[in-house]
Every structure is written in C-alpha cells, then in structure tokens.
Amino acid sequence: MCHPSWGRARLAAQRLDQLARLRRVRDRIEREYARPLDVLALARAVDLPPGQLSRQFTLAYAASPYACLMRRRRKRATALLRRGDRGLDGVRQAVGCPSPRAFDIRLAEPAVGRGGSGDEPAGV
Amino acid sequence: MDITIHTTFLPHDDPDASVAFYRDVLGFEVRNDVGQGKMRWITVGPAGQPGTSILLAPPAADPGVTEDERRTITEMMAKGTYGWILLATPDLDGVFEKVQARDAEVVQEPTEQPYGIRDCAFRDPAGNLVRIQQLR
Numbered sequence: 001m002c003h004p005s006w007g008r009a010r011l012a013a014q015r016l017d018q019l020a021r022l023r024r025v026r027d028r029i030e031r032e033y034a035r036p037l038d039v040l041a042l043a044r045a046v047d048l049p050p051g052q053l054s055r056q057f058t059l060a061y062a063a064s065p066y067a068c069l070m071r072r073r074r075k076r077a078t079a080l081l082r083r084g085d086r087g088l089d090g091v092r093q094a095v096g097c098p099s100p101r102a103f104d105i106r107l108a109e110p111a112v113g114r115g116g117s118g119d120e121p122a123g124v
Numbered sequence: 125m126d127i128t129i130h131t132t133f134l135p136h137d138d139p140d141a142s143v144a145f146y147r148d149v150l151g152f153e154v155r156n157d158v159g160q161g162k163m164r165w166i167t168v169g170p171a172g173q174p175g176t177s178i179l180l181a182p183p184a185a186d187p188g189v190t191e192d193e194r195r196t197i198t199e200m201m202a203k204g205t206y207g208w209i210l211l212a213t214p215d216l217d218g219v220f221e222k223v224q225a226r227d228a229e230v231v232q233e234p235t236e237q238p239y240g241i242r243d244c245a246f247r248d249p250a251g252n253l254v255r256i257q258q259l260r
Contacts (some may be wrong), residue, residue, distance in 0.1 A: 019202035027231045079238035
C-alpha cells in the first residue's frame with residue numbers, strides 16, 4: 001500500500017519534468033527563431049505529443065508556441081529595422097519568416113504579443 | 125557611504141549540478157559550502173574577485189513560505205521564469221564557445237541588442253537564465 005504523499009510527490013515531480021521540457025521548447029524558439037520551426041519538430045525534440053505540447057505550453061506561458069515564435073521574430077525584426085542596414089526583405093530573411101504578407105502585417109502590431117491569436121495555423 | 129554589492133543569490137534544485145555548472149563550466153571558485161542534501165548554501169564567484177559572490181541556495185527555505193508559494197517557486201524555476209543574473213566578460217565569443225562546448229543549454233548566441241549591448245544567454249541546471257554581456 002503506497003502512502004498517499006508518495007503519489008503526490010510523484011505527480012509534483014512529473015509536473016516539474018513537464019515544465020522543464022516546455023522551458024527547453026521556449027528556449028529553442030528563442031535560440032532558433034530564424035530557422036524553420038514547426039510544432040512537430042519542437043514536440044519531437046522533447047518527447048511530447050504535439051497536441052499536448054501546444055496545450056501545456058499555452059497554459060504555462062499564456063501564449064502558444066507559434067505566438068511565442070512570432071513575437072521573437074517580430075522583436076528581432078524591429079531591432080534590425082531600427083538599425084537600418086537591411087531592407088524589409090533582408091530583415092524578413094534574417095528572422096526566418098516564411099510568409100511575407102503575414103509578417104508585414106504583424107510588424108505593424110505592437111511589439112508585445114497578444115498571446116494566442118486567432119489566425120494561427122491549425123495545430124500550432 | 126561606502127557600500128559594495130557583495131552577494132546575490134540564485135536558487136538551485138540540485139546542488140551538485142549547480143556547483144558543477146558554476147565551477148566547471150563558468151570557472152568560478154567555490155568559497156563556501158554549508159548544509160547537506162538539498163539544503164545546501166554554496167558560495168561561488170570569479171577567481172580574483174573575492175568581493176563579489178553568488179550564493180547558490182535552496183529556494184523557499186524560509187519557514188514563512190507557504191506550501192502554495194513553494195510550489196509556485198519550484199514551478200517557475202522549472203519553466204525558467206524565476207531566477208536570472210547578468211554577467212560580463214571582455215571576451216564574449218571566447219566564453220560562449222567554452223560554455224557551449226561543455227553542453228550547457230544555450231538560450232541565445234552572441235547577439236547585438238538594440239539597447240546597446242552584445243550578449244549571449246545560457247540556462248543553469250536549475251533553470252536560471254544566465255546572460256553574459258561583452259564588456260566594452
């Protein structure tokens with residue numbers, strides 16, 4: 001017969017382990033924002049199902065992985081544009097944004113992300 | 125008044141892992157190490173700078189911290205939103221290469237920031253963000 005506190009301790013340890021995986025995903029977005037990233041690759045690297053990663057990440061950080069990635073790209077793009085030695089195309093390339101039209105619109109938004117936005121690709 | 129900044133603190137959740145990071149990866153010296161198990165207080169700092177230390181301490185050790193608060197702190201540490209520190213070096217690229225070669229978790233490669241500094245960032249084993257900036 002297990003002591004009830006053992007079960008609680010195990011649950012707490014699992015929770016911390018999961019949060020540490022989410023942290024690694026967030027750090028990877030921070031580090032590799034200029035590369036093509038998708039939720040499948042992010043999830044695979046930390047051994048979580050993609051749907052679970054998206055849900056748990058959004059709960060932990062109040063923004064989906066995709067929103068977090070776009071916020072990071074926008075922040076860097078804004079810095080590069082202010083520096084002024086690259087045109088919009090160059091900046092877009094430098095921050096790894098695959099969709100010029102979406103990115104132009106997003107650049108005009110405030111630098112602080114809105115959390116989960118309604119126009120994210122399904123499953124991200 | 126003559127006041128120096130003497131010691132700042134970062135939490136750990138695995139004292140041996142944290143000591144290994146600050147001593148073996150960043151090259152700090154260990155100046156003191158008291159307590160046992162998870163309840164260890166370890167003072168580390170850069171060689172040649174005895175006046176500035178980091179105390180690696182167990183989080184939420186104050187008995188006045190409630191169970192809920194303790195859980196929040198450990199969860200924030202795990203998700204990487206709790207502790208952070210800013211370090212500096214005259215040789216940012218050299219330090220980055222050395223730290224990266226020790227398999228530390230890289231958060232950011234050396235980058236020129238719009239607020240006028242060039243820095244990189246790592247995670248320590250407890251989830252603290254360690255930013256290192258170039259001294260100019």
